[in-house]
Amino acid sequence: MFKQGRGVLSQRPSLPLARGSGVEFTSAAVMSNHPSEPHQVNHFTHPHVFPPARGSEVISSFSSSSSISSSISSMAEPVVPEVPPASWTEKPSVVDFSYVGIDAILEQMRRKAMKQGFELNIMVVGQSGLGKSTLMNTLFKSKVSRKSVMGTGEERIPKTIEIKSVSHDIEEKGVRMKLTVIDTPGFGDQINNENCWQPIMKFINDQYEQYLQEEINIDRKKRIPDSRVHCCIYFIPPTGHSLRPLDVEFMRRLSKVVNIVPVIAKADTLTLEERDFFKKKIREDLRANGIDVYPQKEFDEDAEDRMINEKIREMIPFAVVGSDLEYQVNGRRLLGRKTKWGTIEVENIAHCEFAYLRDLLIRTHMQNIKDITSSIHYEMYRVRRLNENNTHANNVADHHLTSHEM
Ligand SMILES: Nc1nc2c(ncn2[C@@H]2O[C@H](COP(=O)(O)OP(=O)(O)OP(=O)(O)O)[C@@H](O)[C@H]2O)c(=O)[nH]1
Ligand SMILES: [Mg+2]
Numbered sequence: 001m002f003k004q005g006r007g008v009l010s011q012r013p014s015l016p017l018a019r020g021s022g023v024e025f026t027s028a029a030v031m032s033n034h035p036s037e038p039h040q041v042n043h044f045t046h047p048h049v050f051p052p053a054r055g056s057e058v059i060s061s062f063s064s065s066s067s068i069s070s071s072i073s074s075m076a077e078p079v080v081p082e083v084p085p086a087s088w089t090e091k092p093s094v095v096d097f098s099y100v101g102i103d104a105i106l107e108q109m110r111r112k113a114m115k116q117g118f119e120l121n122i123m124v125v126g127q128s129g130l131g132k133s134t135l136m137n138t139l140f141k142s143k144v145s146r147k148s149v150m151g152t153g154e155e156r157i158p159k160t161i162e163i164k165s166v167s168h169d170i171e172e173k174g175v176r177m178k179l180t181v182i183d184t185p186g187f188g189d190q191i192n193n194e195n196c197w198q199p200i201m202k203f204i205n206d207q208y209e210q211y212l213q214e215e216i217n218i219d220r221k222k223r224i225p226d227s228r229v230h231c232c233i234y235f236i237p238p239t240g241h242s243l244r245p246l247d248v249e250f251m252r253r254l255s256k257v258v259n260i261v262p263v264i265a266k267a268d269t270l271t272l273e274e275r276d277f278f279k280k281k282i283r284e285d286l287r288a289n290g291i292d293v294y295p296q297k298e299f300d301e302d303a304e305d306r307m308i309n310e311k312i313r314e315m316i317p318f319a320v321v322g323s324d325l326e327y328q329v330n331g332r333r334l335l336g337r338k339t340k341w342g343t344i345e346v347e348n349i350a351h352c353e354f355a356y357l358r359d360l361l362i363r364t365h366m367q368n369i370k371d372i373t374s375s376i377h378y379e380m381y382r383v384r385r386l387n388e389n390n391t392h393a394n395n396v397a398d399h400h401l402t403s404h405e406m
Helices: 028-029 056-062 068-076 104-116 132-141 200-217 243-255 272-288 302-317 354-364 366-405
Strands: 118-126 164-172 175-183 231-236 258-264 325-329 332-339 342-345
Touching: 028 332, 068 175, 068 272, 118 200, 118 354, 118 366, 132 164, 132 354, 132 366, 164 366, 175 342, 200 243, 200 366, 231 366, 243 258, 258 272, 272 325, 325 342
Parallel strands: 118 175, 118 231, 231 258
Antiparallel strands: 164 175, 325 332, 332 342
16 A cells, blocks of 8 residues: 555665676675775676787697697797687677666665664653553564564563663564664653653653764764654544544644654544544644644655655554454464454454554655654754754853953
């Protein structure tokens, strides 16, 4: 349903490194630590063609089959073999001189990306008990990283009382990814929920600040560790009515600093009609309150982007069901929730929309989510902070000047 392979470099077709140029780099050369000095190997079209041999070598090679007289005469004039090796007479293959090889950059980028790997940081936010920790486990246990998850999953998930990050290194077809999910304590338990977004906003801004400090460091690292929150999954309680003022306020604030993807939590509690109605109502509420969730319309890059993202916008919020328990269904082990009337399969799109959410985050829009974090949200933070510093520096300078003048 979404455009497959977007931002997933591994799915790009591999290209010849320097097609038609006659000069190839071995993969070892490209992978070497000194890209500026690769061990250039001239694999000419026929690697076994050598330049014409000098006289003595030709003599020795002909001596075994020639008479002594011919070998004497050969000493007077250079010997040219009567029948040149077939390879000399072969027509050179047609070289396309108009081909520069710009497309080889894709292969270079692919190799670099494979070596570096990818990082994605997702945060789960919402009222207490909506299944945030469960969905986090679902994400790790689902197809994304079934292999990397240990443990039985039999223990009950405790109430989350502090912001906690959990990371898993996932590898698929040679591509490495570090997926970090930041679990947050649920809010809404207190009678006064005023400012309950503050700890979350602080955490997000702290990560931007850390990144900024690394960036402006004179001795900065070649690759800055990226702990910035790339996406925040916002859990909406399955009331079936409309967005609550608290959710509106929370999302309005969050959407200004981070990409948010809203989801209807515990969607198994709604009938299909209720689910459709609620989804539509939430979209209207978001629009009415000026809350721009991911993928934001204003960041669509072209008509193709717009077409794909429009379909996603029509589906948002995803109605999800979470579980970290596996059950045997028709001979297959599946993540699900077992009920009296059957098992809800969390990865089955006929049952809920968890798979759409996962595909959006990891399969189709990961790079875009990271790009928007970096070029929009972090950029805004950076500009604001650097302006603050400048204003502060100017004030200090003014203060010095005035005290001097006095
Ligand atoms: N029906 C239903 N129950 C769920 C779903 N996801 C989680 N639960 C259950 O809801 C309860 C709370 O789940 P948690 O994952 O701990 O919720 P949480 O949002 O992390 O809660 P806090 O840490 O207190 O904020 C558990 O009993 C889960 O099994 C779901 O999709 N549907
Ligand atoms: Mg929790």
